[in-house]
Amino acid sequence: MPRVLIVDDSPTETYAFQGMLEKHAFEVFTADNGADGVALARQELPDVVLMDIVMPGLNGFQATRQLTKGADTAHIPVVIVTTKDQETDRVWGRRQGASGYLVKPVSEEELLRTIEAVMSGQTLG
Numbered sequence: 001m002p003r004v005l006i007v008d009d010s011p012t013e014t015y016a017f018q019g020m021l022e023k024h025a026f027e028v029f030t031a032d033n034g035a036d037g038v039a040l041a042r043q044e045l046p047d048v049v050l051m052d053i054v055m056p057g058l059n060g061f062q063a064t065r066q067l068t069k070g071a072d073t074a075h076i077p078v079v080i081v082t083t084k085d086q087e088t089d090r091v092w093g094r095r096q097g098a099s100g101y102l103v104k105p106v107s108e109e110e111l112l113r114t115i116e117a118v119m120s121g122q123t124l125g
Contacts, residue, residue, distance in 0.1 A: 001026065002025075002026050002048070003027045003028075003044065003045075003048075004026050004046055004049070004115065005031065005037065005040060005044065006018060006031070007031045007036075007040075007051045007052060007063060008032065008052040009054075009056065013104065014032070017106075021115075024112060029046060032055075033056055033057050033058065034051075034055050034059055034063030035057055037058075038063050038070075041067055047077075048079060049078045049079070050079050051064050051098070052082055053082040053084055061096050062096075064078045069097065077099035077100070077118035078097065078100075079115065079118055080102070081104060081106060081111075082103065082104060089101075094123075099122070099123045102114055
């Protein structure tokens, strides 16, 4: 069963993504800020991390950089999932090591397709 960590400070978004994933037999972990997300990723070593950008404290770009550059977590693909739809944000996300970038709202089909792709080693815009 694939394991996914959702890092998002919105309980509504977290609940929606968790429901989509659990329906398809994913094991889901959640954190509501970047620092807790990094700590939980290091503890649980999920197969994929879904990372919001705008969060209090450690933002999603900073948390993504820590995970993708960390010796113990560099192998875990991070997909940024955000409302920020600017090309500069996409480029910055890739520079932090993100394997994918999705703009909210995200359909269940798009979410599952992206997770499957990054778990197989693909990098998506």
